[in-house]
Amino acid sequence: xxxxxxxxxxxxxxxxxxxxxxxxxxxxxxxxxxxxxxxxxxxxxxxxxxxxxxxxxxxxxxxxxxxxxxxxxxxxxxxxxxxxxxxxxxxxxxxxxxxxxxxxxxxxxxxxxxxxxxxxxxxxxxxxxxxxxxxxxxxxxxxxxxxxxxxxxxxxxxxxxxxxxxxxxxxxxxxxxxxxxxxxxxxxxxxxxxxxxxxxxxxxxxxxxxxxxxxxxxxxxxxxxxxxxxxxxxxxxxxxxxxxxxxxxxxxxxxxxxxxxxxxxxxxxxxxxxxxxxxxx
Amino acid sequence: xxxxxxxxxxxxxxxxxxxxxxxxxxxxxxxxxxxxxxxxxxxxxxxxxxxxxxxxxxxxxxxxxxxxxxxxxxxxxxxxxxxxxxxxxxxxxxxxxxxxxxxxxxxxxxxxxxxxxxxxxxxxxxxxxxxxxxxxxxxxxxxxxxxxxxxxxxxxxxxxxxxxxxxxxxxxxxxxxxxxxxxxxx
Ligand code: SF4
Numbered sequence: 001x002x003x004x005x006x007x008x009x010x011x012x013x014x015x016x017x018x019x020x021x022x023x024x025x026x027x028x029x030x031x032x033x034x035x036x037x038x039x040x041x042x043x044x045x046x047x048x049x050x051x052x053x054x055x056x057x058x059x060x061x062x063x064x065x066x067x068x069x070x071x072x073x074x075x076x077x078x079x080x081x082x083x084x085x086x087x088x089x090x091x092x093x094x095x096x097x098x099x100x101x102x103x104x105x106x107x108x109x110x111x112x113x114x115x116x117x118x119x120x121x122x123x124x125x126x127x128x129x130x131x132x133x134x135x136x137x138x139x140x141x142x143x144x145x146x147x148x149x150x151x152x153x154x155x156x157x158x159x160x161x162x163x164x165x166x167x168x169x170x171x172x173x174x175x176x177x178x179x180x181x182x183x184x185x186x187x188x189x190x191x192x193x194x195x196x197x198x199x200x201x202x203x204x205x206x207x208x209x210x211x212x213x214x215x216x217x218x219x220x221x222x223x224x225x226x227x228x229x230x231x232x233x234x235x236x237x238x239x240x241x242x243x244x245x246x247x248x249x250x251x252x253x254x255x256x257x258x259x260x261x262x263x264x265x266x267x268x269x270x271x272x273x274x275x276x277x278x279x280x281x
Numbered sequence: 282x283x284x285x286x287x288x289x290x291x292x293x294x295x296x297x298x299x300x301x302x303x304x305x306x307x308x309x310x311x312x313x314x315x316x317x318x319x320x321x322x323x324x325x326x327x328x329x330x331x332x333x334x335x336x337x338x339x340x341x342x343x344x345x346x347x348x349x350x351x352x353x354x355x356x357x358x359x360x361x362x363x364x365x366x367x368x369x370x371x372x373x374x375x376x377x378x379x380x381x382x383x384x385x386x387x388x389x390x391x392x393x394x395x396x397x398x399x400x401x402x403x404x405x406x407x408x409x410x411x412x413x414x415x416x417x418x419x420x421x422x423x424x425x426x427x428x429x430x431x432x433x434x435x436x437x438x439x440x441x442x443x444x445x446x447x448x449x450x451x452x453x454x455x456x457x458x459x460x461x462x463x464x465x466x467x
Contacts, residue, residue, distance in 0.1 A: 041464055043460070044464075050408050050411055051408065051410060054408075054414040058359070061416070063349070064349050064358065065412065065413050066359060066361055066413075067346065067361050067363075068347075068412075069349060105349060105351075105358055106350075107347060107359075119431050121431065146410075148363065148364045176461070179388040180386055180457055181366060181387030183386065183410045234465065234466040235461065236461040236466070238460060241387055241460070242406070242446065242457065243456070243457075243462075243463050243464040244460070271410055
């Protein structure tokens with residue numbers, strides 16, 4: 001049985017926390033440059049130009065691209081033939097978050113309790129999801145998720161009769177309501193099917209799909225992705241909500257089998273910062 | 282074509298505000314005070330107790346921001362705007378002190394726009410997520426109060442040509458609603 005020391009997971013999380021915040025991915029910046037070509041609103045163009053300048057400024061000054069350096073969201077895919085040694089997995093992940101946020105001079109945005117609301121001053125704990133998968137691999141994915149966009153995420157238990165039009169309308173309305181608050185151009189993660197919590201988790205996982213805008217391998221799902229993207233970009237919300245053609249850069253939909261009487265739909269909204277990475281150990 | 286750009290210095294005078302039109306780009310200089318959720322809760326509590334905010338509110342500008350820690354020798358780290366609508370519930374009370382503008386991102390509630398019209402105040406939008414870029418327009422920072430709130434402490438930021446877009450002017454033009462309707466494909 002393969003052994004993996006959780007210390008390596010701590011190091012990986014620390015490294016990714018700093019990296020995603022300081023270095024927006026080149027692919028994302030390319031996608032923003034392409035969006036600039038499509039944008040017709042002068043103010044919208046001005047905003048996208050500054051968003052691109054900001055990504056450069058962050059690299060040059062070694063500053064976080066955005067001051068909301070997010071909730072640390074970690075997806076850990078652990079092969080069932082792996083033996084994790086050297087300590088507790090969740091503690092190891094949280095230690096990586098603490099070190100990364102402190103050493104990277106990132107913002108501490110987590111309160112330890114939703115009612116008492118006192119800052120933990122470490123940005124830990126992370127939101128951790130673990131998945132047991134076949135094989136001997138360990139894959140750790142990290143996302144710095146801003147609250148501006150996370151707060152605009154929505155979930156609804158649709159009826160099967162609501163169908164495609166019901167899905168499109170729900171997402172369109174959520175995007176209009178989110179407006180500039182989610183820092184568009186957005187990326188939308190959509191979870192369809194399963195039950196309440198599975199739909200929500202699928203929506204978040206959909207945001208990790210790389211490269212940005214890669215279609216779902218199932219043709220009918222990819223079709224739905226294209227329709228959602230077209231619908232959302234017809235809203236006119238535009239860059240930072242001030243009007244324009246480019247409201248979303250990409251839509252990723254993930255689906256799961258579902259009960260005959262259910263159609264759970266979760267929408268996880270991500271902003272133009274779209275900060276995530278993965279490593280395999 | 283870039284939007285009409287004007288320069289403005291704080292504290293803001295009524296005559297300044299009258300010249301602003303929704304959609305204009307403003308390069309703002311002077312001082313702004315930072316406050317977000319927890320800071321607003323404290324500030325509004327003070328005002329309800331009949332006391333003043335811990336700075337001179339006349340013509341002052343509030344910036345909704347929680348910056349990242351600075352590198353040594355720099356005043357602040359990354360410092361872009363947070364979502365303004367979370368502070369809407371406090372806005373009427375905040376503007377009643379003579380504060381004339383708030384800076385943040387995103388659309389606001391009808392009640393917030395009512396409060397701005399009632400008190401003759403404007404709303405300025407900074408570009409969300411552009412914290413590293415905006416950091417370059419901050420030349421000084423000091424904590425004025427509530428240091429225990431960490432990133433949410435009340436800070437006085439000295440700014441130079443800090444770019445903002447007029448999102449709600451004295452005439453009641455709202456860039457979010459109008460911008461979306463203009464660019465929607467029906
Ligand atoms: S929504 Fe994203 S880009 Fe906007 S402030 Fe939050 S983290 Fe930053």
